[in-house]
Amino acid sequence: MEHMAFTANVVKGLFGSMTNPDIISFGGGSPAKEALPVDIVRQLADEVLRTDGRGVEALQYGPLIGVTDLREVVVRELLRPKGIDCGVENVMITTGGLEGIYLACQAYIDPGDVILVEAPTFVQCVEIFDMLEARCVSVAMDDDGLIPEDLEEKIRLHHPKMLYTNPTFQNPSGRTLSLARRKAVAELAQRYDMLVLEDDPYRDIRYSGEDLPPIKHFDTTDHVIMAGSFSKIFSPGSRLGYVAAEAETIQRLVDVKSATNSHTSMLPQILCAEFFKRGYYPAHHKRICDLYRTRRDAMLRSLDAYFPAGAKHSNPDGGLFTWVELPGGIDTTALLAESAADPAVNVAFLAGEGFFSDRNGQGKNCMRMSFGSTPEDLIEEGVRRLGGLIRSKLEQA
Structure with missing residues (x-):
């Protein structure tokens, strides 16, 4: 503390x-x-919360990894259009995007481990790193995001377990990591056997400029864990997020989640899944x-x-x-x-x-x-x- x-x-x-x-x-x-989407969710809730609908499912315990149709939504609507080709076995639903960060750190971070972060970086994630007694080391940024040369220098100096990055419309700076640097991050992670925790909750609210694939798109060696969120595109009060990673990593995170809160709340998962499945999202x-x-x-x-x-x-x-x-x-x-x-x-x-x-x-x-x-x-x-x-x-x- x-x-x-x-x-x-x-x-x-x-x-x-x-x-x-x-x-x-x-x-x-x-x-x-x-x-x-208050009015739409109210209508969906009225239809879902019926015994002849999904009412019992919504109010009962559910799968640790998350509701299947919401995971299918993540794969179909949020990942594949961005260049991440995966299946539902590569996705788990979390209680907000922040829980994905927490679960990954619980699974992989020991006290004293070095985590590289951007300068500036999202302070609430640093709070998690501090709670687990990791040591944060800053990597310099410019208008195109974190600087690969400084990243590699910090990797060589500090031998980090993980890089935490918020590459798209970064919190707090609003900056976006360039395409060339996204490729460079994935290559450095492979070369130095370093985990990358890609936190990308703002990616889907782009309203100008060229869309860029996530770092995970360039990950050929399963070094990147990507955390996403429904807070900005659906509802922050629903507390829904997701993690995309290799199946073995997902199972580790599921084990950590089972010891944390069993599973993400069923009602918001089902409401969110129905919101997407019924075509309201576009x-x-x-x-x-x-x-x-x-x-x-x-x-x-x-x-x-x-x-x-x-x-x-x-x-x-x-x-x-x-x-x-x-x-x-x-x-x-x-x-x-x-x-x-x-x-x-x-x-x-x-x-x-x-x-x-x-x-x-x-x-x-x-x-x-x-x-x-x-x-x-x-x-x-x-x-x-x-x-x-x-x-x-x-x-x-």
Whole structure:
């Protein structure tokens, strides 16, 4: 618990501002309320929860590996179109995408093992690594994702058990690993016998740019474990995710899951499976991508208009986040406290320092800005207020 105390506190901050109605929040990574298929799920639930339907199955214990037809959905709708040719034996259903990360670490990570992570990286996964007393080592990134030369150098120096990467519309930076670098990661994993934990929950909400195959597509030696999620494309409250890996790895993870929570909740699995099987997903997918494109554009346009000269931001082709680097040595942790407490500003975001596992002050002038759950007018107003506060601090410096 001492080992994970720092990241646990950072993660608590992820959710703090999401429930305050008085704050314009760019902090949480939740989907837009308009992206939740409430009416469709209500109709499906009414049809499913009948004794002559799937009601008994939905309320009973189920298979450890997950409901068969939902695993078929993952293979048919989410993996094969992205270049991953596998069967249901290569897929298990998890309680959210995060559980896939946890199960893989329980199966393969011992205290003291080195896990390579991106700089910055998704702090909630670092919390898992800390809990299991692994040692995180950062790999440098640029606008095309993690840098293969630095990755290989860190592999040679630290002999890691695993690389954790979030290659598509990365949380927190919004960056996407280039095609050439995806191939390079798979090749380095094979050459150095290193596991790759590919966390790809945002891959399916691309709304501009060229679609790229996952790292798993280039994995010919079963070194890549891919974790996905239904949180952003169906419902985060359903707590549904999946893992794709070789059959032997899946069976190991099933064993770990049996000792964790027996199986993923049956009702949301069945509702999600029916949602896809009955053909609701394509129109839903288009609608949410159109929605997030509009909000992304509003965020980037507002940052360019209202933030001071010298501020830089990423330009994501999908996902829910952009990463902002401020000029003038501004400490975004202090800025967040002031911004959230000042009634004239009332804007929340996530300070950048907590996303760097080295904890050496890197990212102090950075922030993660989420645009997914905020309407366009509030995006512009919130960025305008925040930009004014930043400009005033630069003028006082």
